[in-house]
Amino acid sequence: MASITLDHLAHAYRPDPRGPQDYQLKEINHVWRQGGAYALLGPSGCGKTTLLNIISGLVTPTTGRILFDGRDVTHLPTEARNIAQVFQFPVVYDTMTVRENLAFPLKNRHVPRADIVRRVEEIASRLDLSAVLDRKAQNLTADAKQKISLGRGLVRADVAAILFDEPLTVIDPHLKWQLRSSLKELHRALDLTMIYVTHDQTEALTFADTVVVMHDGSVVQTGSPEELFLRPAHTFVGHFIGSPGMNVLPAEVRGRTAYIEGIAIALPCAYPALPAGARIELGVRPEFAQLARAGSGLPVKVRRIDDLGRTRIARIEIAGHAAAATVPEGLSIEGDAAGLKLDPAQIHIYADGALVAGEGGV
Amino acid sequence: MNQSSRASTFIMVLYLIFLLLPIYWLVNMSLKTNFEINTTVSLWPRDLTFEHYIKIFTDASWYTGYINSLTYVVLNTIISISLALPAAYAFSRYTFVGDKHLFFWLLSNRMAPPAVFALPFFNLYSAIGLFDTPWAVALAHCLFNVPLAVWILEGFMSGVPREIDETAAIDGYSFPRFFVKIFMPLIASGIGVAAFFCFMFSWVELLLARTLTATNAKPIAVTMTRTVSAAGMDWGLLAAAGVLTIIPGALVIWFVRNYIAKGFALGRV
Amino acid sequence: MEKPINNRAWLLVAPVFLIVAFSAILPIMTVVNYSVQDTFGNNQFFWNGLGWFQELLDPSTELGGRFFAALWRNLAFSAIILAIEVPLGILVALSMPREGWKVAATLVVMALPLLIPWNVVGTIWQVFARADIGLLGYGLNWLGIDYNYTGDTLSAWITIVVMDVWHWTSLVALLCYAGLKSIPDAYYQAARIDGASRWAIFTTIQLPKMKRVLLIAVLLRFMDSFMIYTEPFVLTGGGPGNATTFLSIDLVKLALGQFDLGKAAAMSLVYNLIVLAVCWVFYTVMTNTGSERADRGEPA
Numbered sequence: 024m025a026s027i028t029l030d031h032l033a034h035a036y037r038p039d040p041r042g043p044q045d046y047q048l049k050e051i052n053h054v055w056r057q058g059g060a061y062a063l064l065g066p067s068g069c070g071k072t073t074l075l076n077i078i079s080g081l082v083t084p085t086t087g088r089i090l091f092d093g094r095d096v097t098h099l100p101t102e103a104r105n106i107a108q109v110f111q112f113p114v115v116y117d118t119m120t121v122r123e124n125l126a127f128p129l130k131n132r133h134v135p136r137a138d139i140v141r142r143v144e145e146i147a148s149r150l151d152l153s154a155v156l157d158r159k160a161q162n163l164t165a166d167a168k169q170k171i172s173l174g175r176g177l178v179r180a181d182v183a184a185i186l187f188d189e190p191l192t193v194i195d196p197h198l199k200w201q202l203r204s205s206l207k208e209l210h211r212a213l214d215l216t217m218i219y220v221t222h223d224q225t226e227a228l229t230f231a232d233t234v235v236v237m238h239d240g241s242v243v244q245t246g247s248p249e250e251l252f253l254r255p256a257h258t259f260v261g262h263f264i265g266s267p268g269m270n271v272l273p274a275e276v277r278g279r280t281a282y283i284e285g286i287a288i289a290l291p292c293a294y295p296a297l298p299a300g301a302r303i304e305l306g307v308r309p310e311f312a313q314l315a316r317a318g319s320g321l322p323v324k325v326r327r328i329d330d331l332g333r334t335r336i337a338r339i340e341i342a343g344h345a346a347a348a349t350v351p352e353g354l355s356i357e358g359d360a361a362g363l364k365l366d367p368a369q370i371h372i373y374a375d376g377a378l379v380a381g382e383g384g385v
Numbered sequence: 386m387n388q389s390s391r392a393s394t395f396i397m398v399l400y401l402i403f404l405l406l407p408i409y410w411l412v413n414m415s416l417k418t419n420f421e422i423n424t425t426v427s428l429w430p431r432d433l434t435f436e437h438y439i440k441i442f443t444d445a446s447w448y449t450g451y452i453n454s455l456t457y458v459v460l461n462t463i464i465s466i467s468l469a470l471p472a473a474y475a476f477s478r479y480t481f482v483g484d485k486h487l488f489f490w491l492l493s494n495r496m497a498p499p500a501v502f503a504l505p506f507f508n509l510y511s512a513i514g515l516f517d518t519p520w521a522v523a524l525a526h527c528l529f530n531v532p533l534a535v536w537i538l539e540g541f542m543s544g545v546p547r548e549i550d551e552t553a554a555i556d557g558y559s560f561p562r563f564f565v566k567i568f569m570p571l572i573a574s575g576i577g578v579a580a581f582f583c584f585m586f587s588w589v590e591l592l593l594a595r596t597l598t599a600t601n602a603k604p605i606a607v608t609m610t611r612t613v614s615a616a617g618m619d620w621g622l623l624a625a626a627g628v629l630t631i632i633p634g635a636l637v638i639w640f641v642r643n644y645i646a647k648g649f650a651l652g653r654v
Numbered sequence: 655m656e657k658p659i660n661n662r663a664w665l666l667v668a669p670v671f672l673i674v675a676f677s678a679i680l681p682i683m684t685v686v687n688y689s690v691q692d693t694f695g696n697n698q699f700f701w702n703g704l705g706w707f708q709e710l711l712d713p714s715t716e717l718g719g720r721f722f723a724a725l726w727r728n729l730a731f732s733a734i735i736l737a738i739e740v741p742l743g744i745l746v747a748l749s750m751p752r753e754g755w756k757v758a759a760t761l762v763v764m765a766l767p768l769l770i771p772w773n774v775v776g777t778i779w780q781v782f783a784r785a786d787i788g789l790l791g792y793g794l795n796w797l798g799i800d801y802n803y804t805g806d807t808l809s810a811w812i813t814i815v816v817m818d819v820w821h822w823t824s825l826v827a828l829l830c831y832a833g834l835k836s837i838p839d840a841y842y843q844a845a846r847i848d849g850a851s852r853w854a855i856f857t858t859i860q861l862p863k864m865k866r867v868l869l870i871a872v873l874l875r876f877m878d879s880f881m882i883y884t885e886p887f888v889l890t891g892g893g894p895g896n897a898t899t900f901l902s903i904d905l906v907k908l909a910l911g912q913f914d915l916g917k918a919a920a921m922s923l924v925y926n927l928i929v930l931a932v933c934w935v936f937y938t939v940m941t942n943t944g945s946e947r948a949d950r951g952e953p954a
Contacts, residue, residue, distance in 0.1 A: 081843050102849040110840040118862045127858070131849035175848055389852060393749035400746050400823075401763050407782040407820065408766070410789045414781055426792045464673075472670035475663035482661055487671070489937055494678050496933045498881035500902035501922040504909040505681030528677040531670055591773045591884045592902075596910070606771045624781060627774045634769025635762075642758050642765075 025092040025105070025183040027055040027078060027216065032087035034073055040085065048073050049241040050087070055184070055218060057092075060210050062231035063220045066263070070240040071220045075186050078218065079106045091183055105183040107176020109190045113168030115160035121147070122156045125174045132179075142178045149209065150174050166198045173206075177213070184216035191226065203230055224264050236260050252308070253369070258376045261306050267336060270312065270346040274305035276372055281305050284342035286321055291367045292381030301374040309336060309347040311369035314354060320362035323348075328356070339363065408631065415624035422620045437625035450605035451629065453519060454588070457604070460523035461530055462583040466576060468527075469534035474564070476535065477542035478550070491532040502528065503596045510597055521597040522604070526590060530583045537582060541575025542568075574644055581641045588634060605630055682926075688919035706920035717917055721924075723896065724904040731900060732879040735818045739875055740868070742819065743826025748860070750831050764824040776888025779817040783889075803890065807897040810890050814898055817885060822878070826871045833867035834860060866940070873936040880929065901925055 034048040043049060048070045055061055063071045076082040077089065080101035088097045096104055116124050125143045134142075147153045150170045155163060160171055169190055176185050187206075191199045207230065210217050221227050227234050228248040236244045236251065236259070244256035255261035261269030274281045274288075276297060281288045283305065297303060314325070314337045324340040328350060335350035341363065348363055350356075372379050414422055415437055416430040425431075441447040475481070476488060502525070510521040549571070553563040569576065594604045609626050689706055712718040746764075751757050767775070785791035785802045794801040803813040837859060845855045883902035886892065892899035892907070899907075905925065909918035 079843075079847065081846070101843070101846045106847060108843065108847050110844060112838065112840060114840050114844040116858045116862075118858065127850070128848040131851065131854060172844065175844075394751075396745060396749040397751065397760065400749075401760065404763055404767060404820065404824070406789070407778045410782045411778050414787075422787050426787065426789070428789075468669045468673060471666040475666035478657060479660040479663035480657045481659065481663040484663075487667065489934070491670070491674060492937065493930055493933050494674055496877040496929055497678070498883075498902055498905075498925060498929060500881065500883055500905045501685070501926050502677075502681050503906060504915070504918065505684040507910075508684055509681055524673070525677065527673050531674055535670060585769055588769065589771045591771060592906070606773045609773065609777065620781060620787060623777060627777050630771050630774045631766070631769070635766060638762050638765045638769055642762050
């Protein structure tokens, strides 16, 4: 049981990193609370697996420290860290039975026999593996194998955190949901820190209390799923989370008004501190942009309307820039001219991609 | 460097020395005069000489041996690969009557002792008039190289998804054109690996090559066994000829070094 | 995914079938023909039924005694070299460098003995091991060890075994190395997290994953050592006495040396049958290893 602190952590695979471009992982400061359910979300190659491997001790970071409950473990090997990890592809010891697989980490640590038997039975029943305990692990399905990998982590009483590296990649879609909810249940029952790496936003948002979004080697936002949705701290988060992602349009801001190619949009607050020369963008999620009849709101051009079942999403053009908007129920548009109404409270201004806080809001 | 990787390095260095020491000795001997070989045991040539190599390159009875060997090895490799390609395709893509038995029977020939075949081959190739030609040896070596090539190629072909065949058929490729233009480039490394092993096993075999040749197609390996014991042992010449037979193999290994592990990775040799 | 049934595939297999049949079946028929006949020379043959086979399989006759002696010698040889080459090959494969130019260099040196013509392997060891001119032979005698492979049976056997280890261990090692390379990193990482010792990693991960390639290595090494001819022929010529006369050497002596066609043919057939039987056992075991995942029903 531990909280995990990343202190000025950075990593480069090259032995002699020269500039920031050589770092796969740029400086990170972060605390994983004891008992938290975290998701580490980002596209492939953003450094999330590297970060995971640093926490588990498979990779030693180039600079910075990693602390478990304040104890520096940066240079401790994996086996001394009380970490469990579930990999993308199921890892089971082929020649052993499920029971032997689960007992393996305890046997290696010379735990008394009676304790091993008790722990294995307990974890197996938690994971629904009791029925197959004496089968060879090799012959089981992928989801059962992933449960075994997880079980090998859970049997250890001293485990500080469980790391998941895209564990549902090879699982059948209908079992994914089931396995994810049993994970949540385990999390609640066992009070363990869990860190779950994925590139799938649905997996991240349904599993985690706190989502850490990574992009290009750095953490761009940490927050609850709701925060990520309502206040994306970076245009990347806006794009990456939500479907379709946030509309990001180049804008000019003067006082409480933003201009997109000359079209004025009222803002809820003023942005006097915008850095000079920065790329200024206006972001608004399609959920807060509603299509209206031509003549009301901002003038837009409708390209097509996608019916997603519960909602309809319009693909539109504002002054030549592509965007998406929700189509209210009952509205039908003829021709391609329409209007657009934005929820002023949900409009965000970004400078060079980063969210800028406004002043004097309502 | 931790303890276990130091032990690994130690084992590896020891093993490589064990492999290289006899070869070093052969090279060493090939550069000595026969007088030196017979009178002293020295770790390097005191009286460095290239006379043995000069003799091999100037005496037709020696260098034709190399040409003969390379001729039947190359012939055999070409025959084996070109016959094995369609057969391997059939095994990797279709089920047909007797396929499993046929596959086992083919493989069992890879395991058959050449000594069993020496005499009947002698009769057979004499009867059809191919005795003492490179063709006789090239065809005889097909006995074990064709099954081997089929086995290796089948492994590589099974790794190519069958959708590719179907896509090509839909795109209007005829089977031969698909096979040559699309399929063969996809398994190019497999063809390389198979060719490597065909070359290897044809190059190293002596029993059949010796039995099926007399004078005109005599391979270098046989030249070595026959001329050397004539007037006492010409150790220097023997060693030089030996060194020269290692070189083609070493060259081939150098060119395919990145594929060796891959070829073995199929678990098929 | 099931392969479609298509008997026209035989057309693709036909050329291979024909050439291997030409090289295998025709000669075997000749052998069968010889094996049931006797000759007094002059190409005059007469029917001898199973006479040669009875003589061959009866250890009390001259032919039978000779055959069984060679067979036991050959089996002992195969057993010894397997007992050395398999563990040594695994050890070498485990000791392979991880990455960089060292891997390529090591692979090239390791593959080198495999590409040397077999008679040259014999020659190399001849000049290396001779007591008068060879580094090994001279060195051992200089150390006070009485070693002479042309005169002493034990020396001859040791030399032939060491030569075979030199020649073929790399094949086992390369196969094992390929098997090891195919193990995903995640297995090693999981084992480290589970606190497995080096030995536990070997027995629980590496050895099971190498099972298939090891089977192939054992098969190839058994077969090739069972038909070994050229290397001992060059090195010792089967001597001293008959101490290193293996089956193939004996067979060639019988067939091409003495032109004792009937006896040689009978011996060929029995020899070939042993090889086929062993081959079939391995093939069955190997095919089962491949499919056992599917049908191994474990008791609950």
